[in-house]
Amino acid sequence: MMEHASTLTICSQCDLVQAIQSNNAVDVAHCSRCGCHLAHRVDDKFEFALSLLIASAILLVTMNVFPLVEMRVNGNTRATTLIGAVQSLYSQGMVSLAILVLITTILSPAIEIGCLLMIVLSPKLQKLAPSIHHAVELIQKFHPWSMVEVFMLGVLVTLVKLAAFSDIILGPALWACAGIILTLATLKATIPMHQLWNWSVRGIK
């Protein structure tokens, strides 16, 4: 049987110092005391990450440019884009809500995808390298506030409410929204934070 080297790690939620097998010997490692996720197998899926990110970027633009839904009542037609909905909150005097929706559905996903692209592209574009650690920091700061999946559910609830008294046509942005949820979730599941850092370091060297 092959012996695997182990490395020392510390659980981020209960601070227990423990050894885990290094070199991807196990698929996933959990803390022996509190059960928190410690690490999982990371294959160097650089190209996979890049393709997912390019797809996310295209979807992000689609989600922000095209209308989300179109509503038809008695010959009146009304469509709204994501930014249009935020604007209408703003014009109705709900500035704080407009800012909250803007940050959670437009800014945070855009920052996340933009910074991830920067990190992944940095080995190719040396110009980006010096600002990489700001990108990693920004991703960590904005990640909890990126709520595209909750927004998607909100759209579905709204559609059911409106379908009772109007015709609803789903817009391209809605499909883009669903796509972004899938691409971002896959990215998050395959690439942990420290792997991003490793890539960014490789970019600097």
Add this chain to the structure above:
Amino acid sequence: MTGASGKSLGLVICNRCRLVSKMSGKEVEVLCPNCSANLSARKPHSVTNSLSFLIAAAICYIPANIFPVMTTSTMMGSEDDTIISGVILLVNSGSWPLGALVFFASIVVPLLKLGALTILLASVMCRSTWAPRQRTQLYRLVEFIGRWSMLDIYVVTLLAGLVQIQSLASIKPGTGAVAFGAVVVFTMFSALCFDPRLIWDYLE
């Protein structure tokens, strides 16, 4: 199960690059030698910050439920909807699975978050050694479900953006929505400030 904590051994892990490095107790600001991220054995002022946000959230929770989240104006007059009346309306109109979903996201989740954070903070402040593993799991639950209470905010945003047909009906967001948004943001900040490692500190 017992073991040594990073703090007791003077070791700290970088949450950016996962490097474990040495840290003596006296240093206040230490940078990771690998990636120069800030290192700290515990989140600074965790209990105070987390408690302040929790109190702010609890205060906002009252107007969030009293004031209407949106006002629907039609030719027949205008109607105010609070969070609870919105759920009741959904259930009565026949879409009870949807009603259950909104009930969960806008009533169960915020209450659960307020309750769970109170338990976590109270137990840490009392230096409790009770069920640390379960309390850590509770923390993970709060972190995971916290975002889902934004659901109602998005529904109001979209309804207010779409239903603006002058002759027929228009929907305007209300003060309740602002207060509810504040509850979501404050509980999320409270959870982000809380350091679950404090739960384990009194066991050693």
